[in-house]
Amino acid sequence: MTDWTDPATFAAALDRAETLEKGNHFEAFAEGDRIAHDAGIRLTRHGNDEWMSRTLNHDPAYWRTDAARERGFDEPPVHPDYLVACTMGPSVEDLSEKGGYFLGRDDVTVHDPAVYPGTELRVESTVRSTRESSSRPAYGIVTWETRGVDAESGETLLSYERTNMVPRHEPLATDGGGADGGGTDDESGDGDDPPALPDDLIAPDGPAFDDFRRALDAAADRDAAVAYRHERGRTMDAELVSGLPLATLNTAGQHHDANRMADSPSGGIVAYGDVTRSVALAHARSDERTHRELGYGDERFHTFVAPGDTVYGFTRVLDADPSDGPPGGGRVRFQHVAFNQREEPVYSGTRTALVR
Template identity: 65%
Template sequence: MTDWSAPDAIDCADEQVFQTLLDRVETREKGNYFEYFAEGDEIHHDPGLRLSQHGNEEWMGQTLNHDPAYWRPDDARERGFDEPPAHPDYLLACVMGITVEDLSEKGGYFLGRTDVTFHRTAYPGTELDVTSTVVDTRTSSSRPDYGIVTWESVGRDRETGEELVAYERTNMIPRREPVASDGGERQRSAARADGSGAVADESSPSEAATPDLPSTLVAPEGGTFEDFRVALERARDNGAAVAYRHERGRTMDERLVAGLPLATLNTARQHHNRDVMADSPSGDIVAYGDVTRSIALAHARSDEATFRERRFENERFHDFVTLGDTIYGFSRVLDCDGEAGPDHTGAVTFEHVAFNQDSTPVYSGRRTALITRQ
């Protein structure tokens, strides 16, 4: 009888032998199925991640977030920082990237994220400690092979325990065992939802109400708080809206699609495994939603005197973004609050939309930022 444990008993590199073995072996799986999650469970994500100056600068450079306060010490001090801090988009992407292996590596549709709040400034060298709490689990009646999970995730400074950023996100997660479906929930479009952070709208175009759109769109003359406030007042007086597009575009290359997610420990296969994604609706690897989002926000920030990021709500990813797609930005001003923040700033609430070369929306969200006054 052959001793299969002996080093020379079989040649694993022999093609025929290897194919036979590969058909028989068990796959050691990564990630968790829907059944793993229960309301109230707290998950501590390991490994943590140390924010680095290199990672920070690469994220900002590649996504066109070129605010000098995050690069140069003199500008940082003028903005009230001790030194150039970690960019909030980089911080958020790292915190979420760390959670992927435990929460969403199995795949599933990213249904949205909200209540993104930045509590404290983080600096390169900060070691992150990230936890997630299961807020809710429920059944999808339209997709018996999936469940829906909502988590609240918090990123902390490992050394001090201080909260840096927190948010709530909701995903569809594959079930280990499908459940019976009554067909009550409208079927989501698989062609536009491949686990990349993209999901079709719940309503069909024929059922969705068409709003009365303003006949006039007003653009601010500059990027200071007063520019946004004046434009909003002028629009309201004339039954118009403040909305405009940003000129820059950024084409997705492999560094953006595969490199940046992996640098944040985002192990989701849709960002780096072209073999698996070849049979997906996108046909190729797709961008990390936070990369797409950061590029769109960079386009907007390049036309603003941004002082601090405050909060994001109702973030949604509407369609996948793959290699070769070009991301543009569109902004609408919703509100101006002159009483918020330090005296030299005011709070502006925007709705931002990222869209591709076919004018298809791929991301949308509401953002409140402190904008410098004139």
């Protein structure tokens, strides 16, 4: 009788056993394909509070009923960062669990700011484009549009487009002469010229809309930009790296399977991009009187964030429009850059918010 737990016998069985794989290769995707992600997720108060507290997002409107009602909500809604992560998470098994670089995301739109705990989210994606990777023959490049939908009403709550490298089932024959980008920025100058920065970097005097407007006005008549760094940092611990992704049904092994990642380019597990992003945006929000989040764009992830890395934030104010917003406030468009303790950019993106 076979003893399947005998070490030598079990090792032989593992060598012969077929692995039932998760996820899809590049060849599985064709432009126009629509994918209904089976899992879905129920947005919860606990999940929202856990995400917000661990990423340092402390806006009282998402914590306290009185503050929420002052902003026009019936009760504290779920935070947009939590909604983004819960829309992304259920899509991972079908779209990107095989691995590959997360190249970027764009047109992140909050269709309804008043999404409350208890909402059951259905997630669906459409393949927008596929293309070969001339620099990485083992990968292709896929762009999807993903929507988070209220399962009861059918209303779209959040949508975005994201682009990933996805492993091919069969590597492409190529001379490797092209360049597609690979999740990191390799662009640099020749090392001789100084950085092309404005003469002056101006910080606003305070967190309100008028402070941003005055800083932009001060920068307008000279070679200056409204750009500043935020004091807080957040070191990536086990809960951030593995716990939060798994709580949003993100099953990508990059965040929790150290054995699988030992031979990867990063050499180990890495943080979920949406955790890095949320921490960076939290640093920025702590220095502004945010009224409401509107949308995000041109999001890029520049290099790996590993356990033990510390994420800091840097902000540039692009414009401030008083014609749209709460009384005395307006719409502000920012560019945010997250960077690590080595002062290397790890994330960048634009963000539009109403500021009081």
